Each structure stands twice: as C-alpha cells, then as structure tokens.
Amino acid sequence: MVIIQTKRLVLRDFNEDDWEAVHEYASDPEVVRYMEWGPNTEEETRNFIKRAISHQNEKPRRNFTLAIVLKSEGKLIGGCGIVVSDPENRQGYIGYCLNRNFWGKGYATEVAEALVKFGFERLNLHRIFATCDPKNLASARVLEKVGMKLEGHLREHKFAKGKWRDSLLYAILDYEWKKLVEK
Numbered sequence: 001m002v003i004i005q006t007k008r009l010v011l012r013d014f015n016e017d018d019w020e021a022v023h024e025y026a027s028d029p030e031v032v033r034y035m036e037w038g039p040n041t042e043e044e045t046r047n048f049i050k051r052a053i054s055h056q057n058e059k060p061r062r063n064f065t066l067a068i069v070l071k072s073e074g075k076l077i078g079g080c081g082i083v084v085s086d087p088e089n090r091q092g093y094i095g096y097c098l099n100r101n102f103w104g105k106g107y108a109t110e111v112a113e114a115l116v117k118f119g120f121e122r123l124n125l126h127r128i129f130a131t132c133d134p135k136n137l138a139s140a141r142v143l144e145k146v147g148m149k150l151e152g153h154l155r156e157h158k159f160a161k162g163k164w165r166d167s168l169l170y171a172i173l174d175y176e177w178k179k180l181v182e183k
C-alpha cells in the first residue's frame, strides 16, 4: 500500500469506491482536453480504476497510479502516477490530472514534487521525465516549477482523438534534483 504525504495532500493507492470522484473529473471535457483519453464513459472510468488496482500487487511494482486526496476535506481531487518505464536504465515518468474545481492552487506542483521525490528516493531512478501538449501551458509550468528541463519538442508524437499531436519533453536527473532540495 503506497501512501505519500505532502503538506496539503495524500497520494494513495486507488480502491473501487473511488470511482465516482474520479468520474467527476475524468468525464469533464475541459479537464481531458490535452489528455490521450476521455471524456470517459462510466465504464471507462471503472476500467481505469481496475487497471490501477491491478498494478498494486506487481512485484517488483513499476506502475504507481495514485489518487490525490485533499487532507482538509478528505476529498479525492485527482489522479497522478509515476511509472518505471525502463528499470535497467533507471528511467521513469510522471503524470497528473486534477478536478477543475481545484486548479490554480498549487496542488499539481505539490503532487509533481512528491512524485519526483518518491521516484528518486524510493524507486532509485536516475532520470524522471514527463510529456505534455505544447498548448497545455499550466502543465508545462508545473514541470518547470519542479525543476525539470525542457529537452525537446516531439513532433507528431501521439495520435489522439483523431489527430497527430506534438509533445514537449521535460526531464530532471537525480543529481539535479539533489542540488535543488539541498538549497
């Protein structure tokens, strides 16, 4: 069972009861605009939760898809994750998605910081990366705020929702992160 505490949030493993709170944001067209998935049907959201739960007992565990819960209200306000995509080279990536009612309060930055810390300290990663649509300015800003560097603009990187989409690639290395947290 994974539980990551931050100042205002708890990142924890999903359970089946989380379905409704996830569907609240996963069915919102504004939230999923730059995602490869969504807006979800109820079945798609239930399948997402099932997939997330199915990773919980993997050994070694490589996929940590976690719920974002607001400590003050106990409300599930989003989902996030870190995935060890290449164990031999100690590479992984992060992602996050928040209910629109909770945007603009620094929560995604808090989530990304915690995932990066978890990736370096607990998963022993060397490089953590993330991609986002170049039009997703808020997400790019979050990645910059956690100290990731822009490594490139990937042309027609993903075919999603009927068209080819570019991605920005951001990453941070373990020693860069150590320098940042030692400051």
Ligand SMILES: CC(C)(COP(=O)(O)OP(=O)(O)OC[C@H]1O[C@@H](n2cnc3c(N)ncnc32)[C@H](O)[C@@H]1OP(=O)(O)O)[C@@H](O)C(=O)NCCC(=O)NCCS
Pocket (backbone or CB within 6 Å): 030, 031, 032, 034, 035, 096, 097, 098, 099, 102, 103, 104, 105, 106, 107, 108, 109, 110, 131, 132, 133, 136, 137, 138, 139, 141, 142
């Ligand atoms: C992207 C997302 C996670 C950001 O969450 P959030 O909690 O609002 O993010 P934060 O408050 O931590 O930080 C957002 C930053 O982006 C900035 N920002 C927001 N909208 C912006 C815009 N249109 N242009 C430029 N900057 C913008 C904010 O000002 C803030 O930066 P600052 O602290 O320097 O002022 C949220 O909008 C979301 O869930 N979007 C839908 C899902 C998604 O796109 N996920 C990422 C996929 S790559």
